[in-house]
Amino acid sequence: MPVTAASLPISKYHQVYLVLREQLHEGRFARGLPGELDLTRQFSVGRVTVRRALEQLAHEGLIVREAGRRSRPASRPAHDAPRPAQAQAATSLKGLLGDIVNATRGTSVKVLEWRVIEASPDTAQALQVAEGEQLRKAVRRRSTSAGPVSHITTYVPEALVRGFGRAELAHQPMLQLLQEAGLQPGRAVQTVSARQADARVAGELQVPVGSALLWVRRVVYDTQERPLQLLHGLYRPDRYEYQMELSQVGAIDARIVVTELLF
CATH class of the missing domain: 3.40.1410.10 (Chorismate lyase-like)
Known part of the structure; x- marks a missing residue:
């Protein structure tokens, strides 16, 4: 059975947001995030869902969104402080x-x-x-x-x-x-x-x-x-x-x- 964003009992946009946030923390998108269409295929969701997840990431200062360009990770300090859960x-x-x-x-x-x-x-x-x-x-x-x-x-x-x-x-x-x-x-x-x-x-x-x-x-x-x-x-x-x-x-x-x- 394929794994999709619908596999969990939480909103689809939040599932996409959580996964992308973790990938950003791991440095997976040094050259920019995948385009919206690629993300819709990866998560098996609609474009509105992907856009809402990206907007949440941008609101938290994790990515930079520019018209006509791929979203990219926001610059971070050289040394990140550890999160409380770590x-x-x-x-x-x-x-x-x-x-x-x-x-x-x-x-x-x-x-x-x-x-x-x-x-x-x-x-x-x-x-x-x-x-x-x-x-x-x-x-x-x-x-x-x-x-x-x-x-x-x-x-x-x-x-x-x-x-x-x-x-x-x-x-x-x-x-x-x-x-x-x-x-x-x-x-x-x-x-x-x-x-x-x-x-x-x-x-x-x-x-x-x-x-x-x-x-x-x-x-x-x-x-x-x-x-x-x-x-x-x-x-x-x-x-x-x-x-x-x-x-x-x-x-x-x-x-x-x-x-x-x-x-």
Whole structure:
């Protein structure tokens, strides 16, 4: 069954608005938003619905609309303040790397994308590279026997991934591949929040458009404090848990749980 904006019991324009807002926060439209007709086809709604969603985004200062031109993201400050719903943590990679590997056992990976892109302002800032510099973008879907669990997008400087490719990525976590290539992950700074599923992600995770997903943004640094990887992860909350144990002040033990149970 196709996923559409009608899959949720809230107004259609608000569903479109929510998905586009999340995509803007992820930096998906550096070169401009799709045209109105493209959006009507993507969300299976009318043009009036799309226009109302765009008007709401413009009213909130998230996009700029100009007659005869495609809407574009509004300029943002260099450093956005975290939103109240977000939880940020600096996590030890020594324990987290092993936990990521353990959590992937019994799951399968489909590599959806593996290509070279130019760094957008957001990815360039996160990875401390120049805008337009070559990055390697990987998009993967991980599943258990119960079905899809996660949709993971990672960005890594192209020079760091020349020792492996799509085939290796289908069998090993990116962090493990980077470590085997001689790099030394030191720490990670991550944000845990929530996002709505857009049409593409909804189709891969087999959920309705606009469904609430667990969202993790993680920047991994090496032992010299150089960024190695930017990760955006979207997870089905009925099949994935992210647990943290604060054993003492300043110490965080993170644990990832992938479950096949359907609640």
